[in-house]
Amino acid sequence: MTAATAAAEYHQRDRRLHPPALTPGYKTSVARSPRYSMISLENTLSEITGPRFGHSDIDALDNDLIRNYARSGDPVGERIIVHGRVLDEHGRPVPNTLVEIWQANAGGRYRHKKDSYLAPIDPNFGGCGRTLTDAEGRYVFRTIKPGAYPWRNLVNNWRPAHIHVSVFGSGFLHRLITQLYFEGDPLIPICPIVQTIPDPDAIQQLIARLDLNATIPLDSIAYKFDIVLRGRRSTLFENRLEGN
Numbered sequence: 001m002t003a004a005t006a007a008a009e010y011h012q013r014d015r016r017l018h019p020p021a022l023t024p025g026y027k028t029s030v031a032r033s034p035r036y037s038m039i040s041l042e043n044t045l046s047e048i049t050g051p052r053f054g055h056s057d058i059d060a061l062d063n064d065l066i067r068n069y070a071r072s073g074d075p076v077g078e079r080i081i082v083h084g085r086v087l088d089e090h091g092r093p094v095p096n097t098l099v100e101i102w103q104a105n106a107g108g109r110y111r112h113k114k115d116s117y118l119a120p121i122d123p124n125f126g127g128c129g130r131t132l133t134d135a136e137g138r139y140v141f142r143t144i145k146p147g148a149y150p151w152r153n154l155v156n157n158w159r160p161a162h163i164h165v166s167v168f169g170s171g172f173l174h175r176l177i178t179q180l181y182f183e184g185d186p187l188i189p190i191c192p193i194v195q196t197i198p199d200p201d202a203i204q205q206l207i208a209r210l211d212l213n214a215t216i217p218l219d220s221i222a223y224k225f226d227i228v229l230r231g232r233r234s235t236l237f238e239n240r241l242e243g244n
Contacts, residue, residue: 019196026192027153062130065143069126077106077144081222085137089231093137098168100130108149117149160187176237180208180225202236
């Protein structure tokens, strides 16, 4: 057993790591949190066995957010690379897994009809991408570093720069969603959403680290973000309310 394997070894879930569904400091959770106990619904065979994702479903530019929506030039902002691996609880790679991302542009504005922030829409940036992990569980995206933006939680709350990340299993029902933040961002510790997470180590697992080894000189800064599906070092997933 390697050191990496031992560090990610599966163990009993610790539900204290995950924030409770109702956290009044995060105002939206008041309306979204369930009032009754969750019930378990049995999946049908078609839901369990499909759909399957393959390389024929992925376009060559799907993981390049700098180019996949560009119409009249490159998007505005800091060019970055986000890369890492998807691993299981034993530190083994998870291949052929669909990873999707979506994000705001460099000004902190989403390409969404309900986003009313005053920052301008970038006509050359769509903010969405997807890719499949390779045989070693590796994934990579090229994109623009998203900007911080204000949100209507309290009077002066700002979201740190972040990218939403979705990881699929064999089908649409096997899906985990999280957010990655960027090392050194001073807004991380004061974000009301981040403050709902009671374990400081779990917060650290949501932060992408600067990776100068993968940086392209005079082009793009790289950040590394590994996604661990289970175990003591598992990434915190916001749609897994029962805990990791």
